[in-house]
Amino acid sequence: MRRNNKVRNVLSPVLASAVVAAVATAAWSSSAHSQRLGDLLGSAKKVAQAATVTDEQMVTYFSQMSDEMDRQNQIAPAKNPYAVRLAKLTAGLPSYDGLDLDIKAYLVNDINAFAMGDGTVRVYSGLMDKFTDDEVRCVIGHEIGHVKLQHGQKRLRRALQQDAALSVAGTASSGARRFTSSELGGLIQNVLSAQHSQAAETASDDYALTFMTNKGYPQQACPAAMDKLAALGGGGGIGLLKTHPDPAQRAKRMRAKIKS
Known part of the structure; x- marks a missing residue:
């Protein structure tokens, strides 16, 4: 349980930073602002998901x-x-x-x-x-x-964080995701x-x-x-x-x- 609390404490600043960055774009139209906010929160979510992948x-x-x-x-x-x-x-x-x-x-x-x-x-x-x-x-x-x-392992975790195509959404509670051959090719390139x-x-x-x-x-x-x-x-x-x-x-x- 201590490990999970630590992960949440580390990740919350990441999510907060994404929100602050989105608010800074308020001069845009509301639709553009909403899209930007969604993109930033989505990126922060992927970082959080990759960081919580189990051993x-x-x-x-x-x-x-x-x-x-x-x-x-x-x-x-x-x-x-x-x-x-x-x-x-x-x-x-x-x-x-x-x-x-x-x-x-x-x-x-x-x-x-x-x-x-x-x-x-x-x-x-x-x-x-x-x-x-x-x-x-x-x-x-x-x-x-x-x-x-x-x-x-560090390279793999970094790849999962950085590549939007390699979302690991849901894996923290439902097991490991199956990657496609093309996705595996990208991981192999990044890791090996x-x-x-x-x-x-x-x-x-x-x-x-x-x-x-x-x-x-x-x-x-x-x-x-x-x-x-x-x-x-x-x-x-x-x-x-x-x-x-x-x-x-x-x-x-x-x-x-x-x-x-």
Whole structure:
């Protein structure tokens, strides 16, 4: 109950600000004023609705996004060499840090990987072609870091607040909404395909180093993976380079951290 009161206290200034802004337009005609007031209150309402989405609903939204990604990309069958290799290098990793994991390979020739708030982890075959087992493990740890540090969750909540087409009206009491394929495409673009901030990358890199230590994997695989990304950077079209900062600088920083 304390949590709900806190949410209401935070949101009431948002609604109040919308009303004040509408009143300031009183010089307009009454019809224009009414329309403006409705638009502002509607926007404030969407912010309020997105802010009150529960953790369980967020997981459901991530699951919908994961299903959409799986629909768009071919998952390696269990006996496929990529699936066999990934199963071996992630043996003993059904969960980590309280997150149940569903780790699979995409048969996609891109150097990329991602994780979502429902525990989905997908590693692209193009990345597996270039990286050693331990380097793949570091990438997985890094992507789990984005989930555990709430980076994707914050992006999803922001997308729900900002896009009028993604109204979550009624979900607070009646469960998670089902998004259309086109809406899921927009969410995926905002949550998975956008450039990460330097602060988020640094935090996830640190998380990956801790992940490697906790699982008994060599930390040096992390800067080694960044070195490979830096060397491949001239080719263009690499997923991890589109969404992550300069890998050479990240490798330098991680080596310094490992030595410290």
